[in-house]
Amino acid sequence: MALSGVPRQPGAAGASGAAHAVPVAASTAVPVPSSAPSAASALARVPRFWRLLPTPLGAPFTFGYTLLLVATSVFAEYADPDLVLALLQGSSTDVEHLARSPLLVLVASALWIAGGMTSAYALAFLFVLTALERRVGALRTAAVFFGGHAVATLATELPVGAAVALGYLPADSLQRLDYGISFGVMTCTGALAGLLPVWARWPLLGGVTWFAVTNLLVSTDPVSDSGHVLALVLGTLIWPLLRCR
Template identity: 65%
Template sequence: MTSVAEPVGGARVGDGVDPAAAGPGGAAPVLLAGVPRQRGEAAAAVPDPVDAPARRPRQALRPWRLLPTPTGTPFTFCYALLLLATSFYADHGNPSEVAALLQGSSTDVTHLAQAPLLVLVASALWIAGGVTSGFALVFLFVVTALERRIGGVRTAVVFFGGHALATLATEMPVGFSVAAGSLPDSSLHRLDYGISFGVMTCIGALAGLLPAWARWPLVAAAGYQAVAGLLNSSDPMTDWGHLLSLVLGLTAWPLLWHWRAQRSGPAPLLGDLGHPALRAPRTP
């Protein structure tokens, strides 16, 4: 029986050594039994960068994006300036003129029957309670966040669509009740203005574009606010309008998912947005 001498570090044909793993001169690395993570094993354990899934770079936190800017969110920025101007005039203008303007902007049954489009727009130019009210502060953050996700034109559609639909849905029963004799004629001239219906609609809409950890707490907080107002019964028509506006925003989620996908493609802005169409595609 003859034996064949082998050079140290060499390998015979048929030993299962990958030629690509051979070192300089074609010599394959020697793997010692019982020694973990040797050089050859470490090289084999490194995944191919082609097969490895691509990781998105983490975006730095930018707190200033929470507020409107003239270039990033032109609709919210210009609308906020307009509301600031009307609120300043309401606080410092002639009281009789301010009262006349507010009454003329009211979306009561009489004005809706005479000039519906005019009063629906005019009523959204004022903030009930001024710039220090809760809805004014929520407007800045919620409408800004919504516009950054779906754009200015679509945000305006959501805001004014919710404002108009909720207003009509709450005022039309008043007109029918007056005609039926259930309410006095003075109900046809009730003072009704402000941005709260549009803001509540945007809250419900924005919730559908957030990750689950932020979506459901936002819906719960807004729903609690609307239901608490109904239980207090301070202004039932307005409180019903707040709840209806929130529901309108929630029911608009499929449309918002479609808009968001058109605007930014399938990659979500802040992780999984909760809809299959907005998730990053898997590579085969």
Template identity: 55%
Template sequence: MASAGRGRLTAATAVGPSALPRLSKPPLLDKLPRTLIRVPFTLGYTLVLLGTGLYARLGDPGTVHDLLADSSTDVSHLSQRPLLTLLFSALWAVGGITSPYLVVFPLVLGALERRVGGARTAGVFLLGHVLATLLTELPVAASVAVGDLPASSLRRLDYGVSYGLIACAAALAGLLVPRLRWALLGGIGVALVAGSLVDFDPLTEWGHGLALLIGVVCWLYVRRNARWRPS
């Protein structure tokens, strides 16, 4: 009887939890933690944009408006505190938490960071953000100085990560095979045209075009420092 009991116990053990097949994680979930570790700049920056986006949605509207106005990269703010203005303007995504930039931003910067590293990705972003801003606002300052534009042009609401993002997307295109490269550049162009049809701002559109050109100029730089490129 005891022997039979042990036999039944053995049989039950054979079909216990340890004998059941283990469910494996989906490949995407398995790779996600390693991918995030490889893109610390993109991850940190995206979390900042999510935080400011949430605050823009949930914070006091008057305070949010004042913060955005103080972050605007217009001539007046750039002449008073250029470094802080350029920094603060890059902490917001136009549209807040519902902004399409919050979807595109980690995809583009993450892909570039995996290839050239966080420091170089930050460099391309800052180059696009700073140069495109200055190249759009300095002509405004000159036009006001000679009387072609009214003094009110020195103050305008202009903030966000679009210039840096476009520069990084254009730089990333230089690391892709030709077919994907021109598809990405064409997609950027279509997105910019579509955006201008919804809300046209000549200075912003000019800045977007300059940012695209800055990213293309960075091709040689990113190619020299790329960890890998499709052949």
């Protein structure tokens, strides 16, 4: 209790001020450096990357098909070579097999990746079909892929059969080894280009066209490489149908 008329001591005032200053300093928050990334912004960037890859809900057709291709590729890598060769020959979409069991070989030939999981067509399959399926849905993506695969196969193999019948090619041309997903991938690539913005459409289409035509010009297998060019053209022809969607 302070007595009236008695001047307050300087030490007492300083002590009182210090006593009141302590809780103020203790309650002051330490500022977070502005350079530290926030957790929210880091999490927001993750979904953008995963949209490039197939997921069970976002791209179920591409996701399931990818698992199937991984399984057949691992089998082809580690199984008995004679067994693998026999299965590939049985899945070949050559003229002889197409004449005998067309539906079976058209489906079976699309279960293998020529060149393995690290080939250019395997990587293109993963990203192109995912992007296409996220835009038009699983059923339309499957229709584009298998439609291009079937049409390009028939359009390249039937002339081989005609050439053999007319005597322009030897008879062993009817039994060539032809399998893989490349025709379907090229068709989906051509179809996807029509759904992209202009700044992305023409670079993609120009680059893939240059790749296909260059391979055709230096090809040792003109039948397959001409099929790649044809499949790409087929994909561009269905732009109106996909844009309606």
